[in-house]
Each structure stands twice: as structure tokens, then as C-alpha cells.
Amino acid sequence: MSVPESGVISLKRLQTACESCSLFQLCLPLELAHADLEELDHIIKQRRPLQRGEYLFQMGNEFRAVYAIRSGSIKTFTTTDGGEEQVTGFHLPSELVGLDAITTGNHPCSARALETTSVCEIPFDRLEELGSRIPGLQRQLLRIMSHEILTEQDTMIWLGKKSAEARLAALLLRLSSRFKARKFSASDFNLSMSRTDIANYLGLAVETVSRLFSRFQSEGLLEVDRKHVLIKDMGALERMAGADHHN
Amino acid sequence: MSVPESGVISLKRLQTACESCSLFQLCLPLELAHADLEELDHIIKQRRPLQRGEYLFQMGNEFRAVYAIRSGSIKTFTTTDGGEEQVTGFHLPSELVGLDAITTGNHPCSARALETTSVCEIPFDRLEELGSRIPGLQRQLLRIMSHEILTEQDTMIWLGKKSAEARLAALLLRLSSRFKARKFSASDFNLSMSRTDIANYLGLAVETVSRLFSRFQSEGLLEVDRKHVLIKDMGALERMAGADHHN
């Protein structure tokens, strides 16, 4: 197009302004001065929304930026030498993706949009540089990473130990609480990922996941119609998720 | 005792001096100036060694410091409301423990010595303060945390997906490579944790773990005598660890 870029850019900046972003509290819950916030805004790039199936980055890519999800959702996964996928996580709006690449400088996993998804790109070198000047930012970064470690550990616990039903229950509850934190319904939502992805993530066979959904439904715990889930008995799910094989 | 403290302190300082620590490269692999390194040394406290079974910290304790393990080993674990343990990790010399507590300000898990263990205590407020003054340190901190996330993810993958034999094989290989990085034998080492801890960590029954050890031995993969392990066929273990249920 022949239109000067400046107009487009300022429009983009408007869209990405952290201050006006409804997710900001969750994304980088800082107590920053207005001026600092503007500086942060300036380094953040808005990318063209990703279509379903598009890659945000691929395993091995050089690490340049972390990404905050604005809308939509993505899955992260590694691929073994045999070419098989191993899903490592699902990511919702306000969550940061790519933090696991800092150490090595390369992305250890791929990230792919599960639906139309828009993200903020935050170049890491500039973020670090900014962090050394803004007292609260560096601290906040550490806090976010610590939180990430905590979440992973939590995930490890239920993935490692529990029965199939406990795993699926736990996944549904986690999604539910994350939706809730984002002011969406905690009991009525859509799964953007396929059964295959869920099974892969949980370390189960697709058939097992499918059977579990059916059983949960027949037991009155929830209603499922394809991607749509309505939780009818949160308490029962919690009991399941908490329980080990037997007790 | 009535001896002036200064003498004791300078002795301690000598013991903990990062510069002379054989683990330093692994612990905080910085390119720091001598003067900066001394500053770092000054904030690090040496604690009386922990006896087997002693706690480094307990779940819920206020977060004050991160700990670098100098010798020995510890396990971290959470306890459910029912009082059952869930082991979340085993930690060897040069590894940092407690990073998962930064966000909340309280330790999300307990840490307990598996054998006589000595640690360096690094008060976090002073570390953060120091980080804002020393350019490389803050960056290194982020890098370590990122690495931690990466490790956890990795753990998640094999804990979530694989068969029992693959899990145990993977655990042995991880321990092996960590020993190797610390200049110990990669194929001949002692397990400081009990079978019960291993089983708990891997999400298996103790009996299964025990049977696996027996089987691995009968298949000539390794020799086990109680805590002592001698790996005889590293390649076979790697194939097992990489493999899913069937392939």
C-alpha cells in the first residue's frame, strides 16, 4: 500500500496500549508510573493475528521476544525425533509464552494457534534493558517466572500421579479457573483444543479421554457437546481431581 | 562460646567464598569482576549442615532466601490436606532451591535433607538489591529461572506420558547426567532417596519400582545393590527413556 506508515503505526499503538488493555492487571501487574508504562508500550509490537494452525514460533527458532496472548489460545509442544508431538501446555489470554527460551537463546518448543489469536510481541533485549532502568519491572519479571515454575510444578504433580479421571477433572478445573480469572464464565466455556491434543497433553489415549467425557456426562458432572463444556457439579470434579487412584 | 565472632566469621567466609567453590561454574556461571564477586560472597551465609531428615524449610514458611546446595542432597515435596506426601524433586550439589517461592512470598513446598547436606543461604532481598547494581547478575538470575522452567517442562513430559520403565530409565539418566556435570561418575553412583520416594516422584507404586530395578538388573542394564547403582548399558536405558509405551 502507498499510504504513509505513520498513520497505521499510531493506530496499532492505540490498540496495544497496555494502560487500556483489559488484561493488563493479569499480564504485568505492576505499580508503574504513567511515564514508565508508556515506555513499555513503545517496545511492544502488535502482530497480525494468527490464524488457526499458524505458528507463533517453532522449536529451535532463535529467541527474540516473549509473547503475551491478547485473545484466542495457543498450544505449545515439542516434537520428538520420530516426528511425534508432545503437547506441553495450553495458553490463554494474558499469559506469557516463550519464557523457557531465555537460558538457551532458542525456543525449546513450538507454539501454534488453536484458533484465531492475537498476541503482543515483547522484544526481550529491550525488555531487559528497560528492566534495568525501571525498578518494579525487573522484580515483576522474576515474579512472573517464579510463578511459571510454580505452575509447572503443580502441573507435574497431577500429571505424574493421578488416575485418568483425576487428570481430566484437573485440566477442566484449571481451565475453568483461568477463564474465571479473565472474567469469563467458570462453568460454561469452549475447548479450543482437540481431544487428541487433550489426550496427548494428559498422557492418555484419545479413546480414554473420549470415554471420560461421556462418563462425566452420564454421571451428571457436566454437559459436553463437541467443543462446548458446561460444568454442572464443580464440587464433584474437585473431589475427583484431588483424589489419587483409590482414596 | 566466648571467642570473638570475627574469627569464626572470617573462617566461614573462607569456606563459602564463591570464587574458590568448585561448584561455582554450575551454580552462578557469571562473568563477574572480582570486586562484584566479593560483594556476592558477603551476602551469602553458610548454615550448619543439615542431618538426614532435617528440614531446610517447610511448606508455608515465609520466603527469605534461596539455597544453593554444596554437598549432599535434598528432596522437595508438598503435603496434601490428607497428610500424604507428593515428591516434586530431588536436588543435587550446585542446584538452587526455593525459586518457586518468589511470587507468593511463601514456600509452596517443603525441603528435607536426604543425607547430611550443606547449603549456602542467599537472602533474596539482598540478592535482588545486588542484582540491580551488577549488570550480569540480574540477567543470570533470569537465565537460571528460565532454565528451571525448562527443566520442569522436560520433567513434565516424561512423567506425563511414558510407561513405568521409561520413567525409571529417564530418572536414572537424569541423575547420571547431573552427576557427570559435577565431575562424578556417570555410571556408578548412590541413590540418596528411598524406593518409596522414587515411586512417589514417578507416580508409581513402590512395588513397580522395585520390580523394575530387578528386571533392569536381570536384563543386564545395570547392577543394583540397595542404594548403589552401576549402569552397564547406557544406550539401552536411553532407548527405553525415549520410547513411549509401544514404539
Place this chain on the structure above:
DNA sequence: CGGCCGATTGAAGATGTTCAATTACCGTGG
């Protein structure tokens, strides 16, 4: 409308768990 991929369901088989009994080890106290 047809084809195709994702999801579901059934039945047989494999893997891991549970229960129970036995053995080996370690620290304690006689």
C-alpha cells in the same frame, strides 16, 4: 453431495496396582 478427519464406542489385551507374605537391613538396647 461426497469424502475425510475427529470423535465415539465396543471388546480383547497389556500394563500397573493392590494385597499379602517374605526377606534384608539398620539402629537400638541388652
Place this chain on the structure above:
DNA sequence: CCACGGTAATTGAACATCTTCAATCGGCCG
């Protein structure tokens, strides 16, 4: 120093859970 008791580890057999293989159903997109 040895005997004792308690805990950890091992092993066997029955059972439960999850997987695999196979067939069918159902949307969705061209």
C-alpha cells in the same frame, strides 16, 4: 557384640485400569 524390633525392599498372584485395535458415527469443507 549380638539379639531384637522395626522399617524398607522384594516378590508373587489376583485384580483394576488404561490401551489398543477395530468399527461406526457425525460434522465440516470443498
